[in-house]
Amino acid sequence: MDWNLDQLYRDFGEAFQKDEKQLQQKLQEALEDDFSDAGADAWVKRLETFTDMVSQRIRLGAYANLRTSIESDLPEAVKARDRIQALQPEMVRYAVRMKRALADTDIDALLEENEALQPFAFFLREQKEDSGHLLSDAEEELFALLTQTGAQAFQQLKELLTAKHMIDIELDGKQQTLPLPAIRNLAYHKDAAVRKAAFQAELDSYPRIEDSVAAALNAIKGESITMAEKRGFTSPLAKTLHTSRMDGAILQALWTAIDEAKPVFQKYLRHKAKLLGHEGGLPFYDLLAPVGEVDLAYTFSEAADFVVRNFHAYSTALGDYAQKAVDAHWIDVYPKKGKRGGAFCSNLHPIKQSRFMLNFTGSYSNLTTLAHELGHGWHGHVLSNEPFLNSTYPMPLAETASTFCELLVNSAAMKEADTDTRAAILENSIAGVTQTCIDIRSRFLFEDAVFAKRKEGSLSVDELKECMQDAQKEAYGEGLDPEVLHPYMWINKPHYFMPGLDYYNFPYAFGNLFAIGLGRLYREDPAGFPEKYDAMLALTGKANVADVAQSMGIDLTKPDFFRASLKQVEEEIDEWIRLTEV
Helix, strand or coil: CCCCCCCCCCCCCHHHHHHHHHHHHHHHHHCCCCCCCCCHHHHHHHHHHHHHHHHHHHHHHHHHHHHHHHCCCCHHHHHHHHHHHCCHHHHHHHHHHHHHHHCCCCHHHHHHHCHHHHHHHHHHHHHHHHHHHCCCHHHHHHHHHHHHHCHHHHHHHHHHHHHCCEEEEEECCEEEEEEHHHHHHHHHCCCHHHHHHHHHHHHHHHHHCHHHHHHHHHHHHHHHHHHHHHCCCCCHHHHHHHHCCCCHHHHHHHHHHHHHCHHHHHHHHHHHHHHCCCCCCECHHHCCCCCCCCCCECCHHHHHHHHHHHHHHHCHHHHHHHHHHHHCCCEECCCCCCCCCCCEEEEEHHHCEEEEECCCCCEHHHHHHHHHHHHHHHHHHHHCCCCHHHCCCCHHHHCHHHHHHHHHHHHHHHHHCCHHHHHHHHHHHHHHHHHHHHHHHHHHHHHHHHHHHHCCCCCCHHHHHHHHHHHHHHHHHHHECCCCCCCCCCCCCHHHHCCCCCCCCHHHHHHHHHHHHHHHHHHHCCCCHHHHHHHHHHHCCCCCHHHHHHCCCCCCCCCHHHHHHHHHHHHHHHHHHHHHCC
16 A cells, blocks of 8 residues: 655646746745844744745655655656755754744843744744854855755665565575565564564574665764764754754653662563573563464554544544544555665655655564554644644654554553453564663663764764674673674664664654653643643643643653652563463
8 A cells, every 4th residue: 555645746747847946046036135134023024934945855855755655766756856955955044044043032021022033932032042053144144055965875876785685584384585674574573483584584584784874874973073063062962952842851860760670670571581582681582573373463554543443532633633644545565675674754844744654564673653644644734733843843743643542552452352362462562662761771771882982983884783783782781692683773763863863762662751751641630631641732732741741740850750650561471470470
C-alpha cells in the first residue's frame, strides 16, 4: 500500500515549479525589508510574511523529501529536494534579520500596541532570546550555504548508502538478498536461528559501507561542535537543551530515575535470556525476540483495525483520525528497494494533514509502531488549529503523543488477552520500554563519548564501534551478554545523522516515561482527560517543557515523577516473570 501525496503535488511538474518560483519571488520581496520600522503593525506584516514563506517551503520540501524517502534514487525528486534546500540560506537570512531586530525590542510594549501580536507572545520572546546566540549576518548566511554541502550532504549520503544497502542471507534453505530494514525486522522472528542469522548477516555486511558512514558521522558531529561553540554554547548538549526548551535539571532527573532502575531492567533481560535458553545476559540479537507460544502476527488491515478500535475506546476523535489516515492513503506501508529504513510521521501544517512511512512486516511491534506514528499525526492534527508559528514543538515533547498512543494500544490489548497472549503483549511492551530507557541511555552515552573524542579529531570505525559497545555495556550492565553486542548500531540509527538535532535520543526516554505518567493520571481520573490532554498538546508549540507538564499538575524537575512511571514498569516486569516462570 502506497501513500497518496496528491494533496501536496501530483508530480514535479507545472504546479510544483510555479510554487517554487513564487517562493523565490516572495523571499526576494521579504528581504527588501530593512527592519527599520519597529512598529507593531510592521511586525504583524512580518509574521504573516514569514508564516507564508515557511509554509510554502514546507509544502515543497515535504513533497520532495517524502518522494525520496521511498524512492531514494529518483533523479527528479533528488534534484527538487536540492533546489528547495538551496533556498534555505535566504530563509535563514530573513529569520536572522528578524531575530536581530527583536534583540532590542520591548516585547511587552509591542504586544500592548497591537493585540494581533498577542497570540505570538511566546514566539516573539523566544526569538529575542535566540538573538543572543546569533553570528554576524555574513557568518549566518555563509553557514546556511556551507551546511548544504556539509552536514546535510553527508546526511543524504548516509541515507542513500543505507537505503541501497542489500544483504545476502539464507532463509528456509534459499539464498536471498534483502534490504537493510527487512533484515532488521527479522529481529522479531519467532525462529531463533533466523534471528541469529539475520544479526550475523547484518554485521558482516557493514564493512562495505562503514568507512563512508563513519566519515559522514564525523563530518556532521564536527560541524555540530563548531556551531555550538560559535553560538556561545558550552557544548552541543547545552545547545540541544536550549532548543528543546528544557532545563538540565529535568534531564538529570530523568537519568537519575533510569539509572536507579537498571537492576529492574537487568532482572527482565536475564529472565528473558533464561527463557530463550541462554545463560547470563541476553545476546543482542535476542533483545526483541518474541517469547512464548503465542504468535502475534498481523496483516496491515488487521493491525489498522486493531489500532483504530482501541483509539476509539479512548477518544472518538482520535479513532476517527486514525481511520481517516488509513482510508485516505496517508500511509506508505511495506518495505521495498530504495526505501529508507525505520518509520516516521511527517506533519504537514500547510494542508492540515500528515503522512506516515512504515516498514510493516506483520509483527506486534510493527502494530505498535503504527499506533506510535499515528500519535505523532494526532499531535500535528491538534496543532493544525493553532497558527503556524505556534505549531513547532521541541524534541522532548515530540515523543509524548506518539508514546501515549502506543501505550493505549498495549493497555487495551492486554485487557482482551488470555494469559499466554497477555504475557506476550506484556513482554513486547517491556521490551519497548527497555529500548526507550536502557537502549536510549546507551545511545546518549555513545553520542556523549563521540562528541568528547571528536573535539580531538575524527574517530575511526574501530573507535566508533568501541564507543558503541562501551555505551551498551554501561547502560545494559548484566542484562546483556558482553560477548554479543552490536558494535554497528550507530550506522542504522538515523538520529545521529540529523544536522542540528544532536542528542535526538533522550526525548524518547522522556516521552515514554512522561506518557506512562499521563496514562496513570488518565486511569485515576478519566472524566474529561482527553480534552485536558489535547489542550496540553496544543500548548506544546508555545511553552517550555516544564510549563507544558505543569499544565497537567506535573513537576519534572525532581526524579519522583519519573520514578513513579518506572515503578509501573517494574510491576509489569514482575507480573510477566510470574506468568512465564517455568
